[in-house]
Amino acid sequence: MTELPTITAFSWVPDFAKGQVRDIIARWAFAELGLDYRTELLNAASARGEEYVEWHPFDQVPAYRDEEVEMFESGAILIHLGERHGHILPQEPPARAKVLSWTAAILNTVEPALRPVSLLPLFHGGKPWTEEAVAALRPLAEQRLKRVSAALGENDWIAGDFSIADILLVFVLRSFGGDMIAAHPNLVNYMERAMARPAFEEALAKHLADFTTEPA
Amino acid sequence: MTELPTITAFSWVPDFAKGQVRDIIARWAFAELGLDYRTELLNAASARGEEYVEWHPFDQVPAYRDEEVEMFESGAILIHLGERHGHILPQEPPARAKVLSWTAAILNTVEPALRPVSLLPLFHGGKPWTEEAVAALRPLAEQRLKRVSAALGENDWIAGDFSIADILLVFVLRSFGGDMIAAHPNLVNYMERAMARPAFEEALAKHLADFTTEPA
Numbered sequence: 382m383t384e385l386p387t388i389t390a391f392s393w394v395p396d397f398a399k400g401q402v403r404d405i406i407a408r409w410a411f412a413e414l415g416l417d418y419r420t421e422l423l424n425a426a427s428a429r430g431e432e433y434v435e436w437h438p439f440d441q442v443p444a445y446r447d448e449e450v451e452m453f454e455s456g457a458i459l460i461h462l463g464e465r466h467g468h469i470l471p472q473e474p475p476a477r478a479k480v481l482s483w484t485a486a487i488l489n490t491v492e493p494a495l496r497p498v499s500l501l502p503l504f505h506g507g508k509p510w511t512e513e514a515v516a517a518l519r520p521l522a523e524q525r526l527k528r529v530s531a532a533l534g535e536n537d538w539i540a541g542d543f544s545i546a547d548i549l550l551v552f553v554l555r556s557f558g559g560d561m562i563a564a565h566p567n568l569v570n571y572m573e574r575a576m577a578r579p580a581f582e583e584a585l586a587k588h589l590a591d592f593t594t595e596p597a
Numbered sequence: 598m599t600e601l602p603t604i605t606a607f608s609w610v611p612d613f614a615k616g617q618v619r620d621i622i623a624r625w626a627f628a629e630l631g632l633d634y635r636t637e638l639l640n641a642a643s644a645r646g647e648e649y650v651e652w653h654p655f656d657q658v659p660a661y662r663d664e665e666v667e668m669f670e671s672g673a674i675l676i677h678l679g680e681r682h683g684h685i686l687p688q689e690p691p692a693r694a695k696v697l698s699w700t701a702a703i704l705n706t707v708e709p710a711l712r713p714v715s716l717l718p719l720f721h722g723g724k725p726w727t728e729e730a731v732a733a734l735r736p737l738a739e740q741r742l743k744r745v746s747a748a749l750g751e752n753d754w755i756a757g758d759f760s761i762a763d764i765l766l767v768f769v770l771r772s773f774g775g776d777m778i779a780a781h782p783n784l785v786n787y788m789e790r791a792m793a794r795p796a797f798e799e800a801l802a803k804h805l806a807d808f809t810t811e812p813a
Contacts, residue, residue: 438748439706439741450694456701460676461694478666478677485672485704490655493709509733513725525655532654 385419386411386447388458389437392422392594397503401556404443405588406455407462409548412580414466420587424597455552456488459545469545476541483539483546487553494518494525495557523561530565537574551575601635602627602663604674605653608638608810613719617772620659621804622671623678625764628796630682636803640813672704675761685761692757699755699762703769710734710741711773739777746781753790767791 390404404420411418423429429440437444437453444453445461452461460481463470471477498518501510529550533539540546554562554572562568575581606620620636627634639645645656653660653669660669661677668677676697679686687693714734717726745766749755756762770778770788778784791797 434744434747438744439702440744441706449690451691452694452698454698454701454706456705457694457697460697460701474665475667478668478673481673481676482668482670483673485670485676486655488701489672489704489708490657490670492705493712496709497713509727509729511725511730514721514727514730517721517725528650528654528656531650 384448385417386445387419387421388443388445389423389433390420390442390588390591391425393592393596394425398425399589399592400585402442402588403455403552405584406548406552407443407445407458408584408587409581410459410462410469410545412583413469413543413548413578414462416462416466420591422591422593424594426596456484456549459548460484463545469543469548471541471544479540480544480546483544484549487546487549491525491529491550492553492557494522495553495561498522498561499557499559519561523564526558526561526565526568530568533567533571535567537571539571543578547575551581600664601633602661603635603637604659604661605639605649606636606658606804606807607641609808609812610641614641615805615808616801618658618804619671619768621800622764622768623659623661623674624800624803625797626675626678626685626761628799629685629759629764629794630678632678632682636807638807638809640810642812672700672765675764676700679761685759685764687757687760695756696760696762699760700765703762703765707741707745707766708769708773710738711769711777714738714777715773715775735777739780742774742777742781742784746784749783749787751783753787755787759794763791767797 388404388407391402394402408418423433423442433444434440436446436451439453441453443455443458445451445458450461452458460470470480498515501515501518529539538544538547539550551572554568558568562572604620604623607618610618624634639649639658649660650656652662652667655669657669659671659674661667661674666677668674676686686696714731717731717734745755754760754763755766767788770784771792774784778788
């Protein structure tokens with residue numbers, strides 16, 4: 382009997398973060414691939430200690446382990462699962478290059494522009510990040526969304542067939558897009574199309590079902 | 598005769614950006630691999646037009662093309678070059694998983710924490726991003742650097758042998774680390790060690806030599 386791959390997730394987070402923690406990215410990939418996995422649950426209200434930091438140097442979730450490798454960071458776990466199990470990361474070079482391009486762009490160009498617009502008011506509302514300071518970040522976030530919308534056009538998915546790039550992009554749009562998405566009907570439809578996939582529904586349900594404890 | 602791989606770079610940027618544009622990431626990888634390439638030069642002072650946006654949806658550099666694929670985003674180009682040409686992205690699963698983990702972490706966890714501390718004062722100096730508002734971003738950036746420093750420890754490189762993760766990390770530390778690096782002597786030494794590599798020196802020299810025009 383082989384051991385199931387393991388990811389870490391949280392057993393408790395504040396309500397606003399439920400549905401938004403990055404273990405959902407790995408869960409979605411597992412569900413698309415029809416793979417079983419187990420979760421090792423941590424409590425977001427307490428630091429995880431040195432042993433966990435050996436596994437995940439930034440003390441976040443998800444970390445990942447299978448019979449062969451240990452790793453961390455949801456973007457990397459997606460690439461690993463795609464390399465190992467197929468279709469969410471194509472083998473054929475032009476299609477693969479396109480998926481890798483979008484994967485890196487979402488991690489490094491799209492999310493970093495959107496995230497502060499959505500998170501800074503949440504964590505430090507008013508002072509020192511005034512409405513004016515946060516508003517000054519919106520033009521870049523809106524420009525990036527406009528470029529994503531233009532690249533998507535009338536296609537179903539961002540980089541050819543459904544891929545790891547869509548898993549990441551939908552995560553970013555759901556978690557950090559806020560009211561900026563509404564300006565782009567094709568992105569609204571894209572999110573609906575993605576979230577209607579049985580694999581997304583399964584991942585979200587399992588993600589929510591693991592919130593089983595109170596703050597540590 | 599085979600055609601050389603092509604990357605895009607800028608023929609002009611403001612002085613403060615010289616040495617810091619992301620084509621240097623791809624150039625460094627080419628130099629480590631001993632590969633020739635050609636550059637297609639664009640002017641940072643003007644938008645590149647629709648044809649370029651077909652190639653690079655975010656209208657940035659570098660974009661990449663070889664006889665088989667077209668792609669964009671420096672992080673993705675590194676993975677592609679590593680898959681194609683070897684040692685900067687190991688094949689052996691545990692080593693590969695570690696390099697991919699760090700690659701994604703630098704793109705999505707380290708750089709996004711450091712970049713605004715360094716860029717907001719530059720682009721929005723004083724108003725609306727007051728010193729106080731920028732200072733409030735420092736604790737996260739400093740925590741991330743502390744975790745990178747702890748993970749590096751006394752090792753030469755961040756993820757085993759020298760890899761694409763080092764190319765990205767050194768780029769981020771050079772461009773966005775600013776005065777925060779000095780608190781971590783092992784990171785200072787790491788940067789010196791990396792920048793003393795002949796491949797880095799070659800990449801930097803070629804990067805600088807391509808700034809040959811005035812603003813468009």
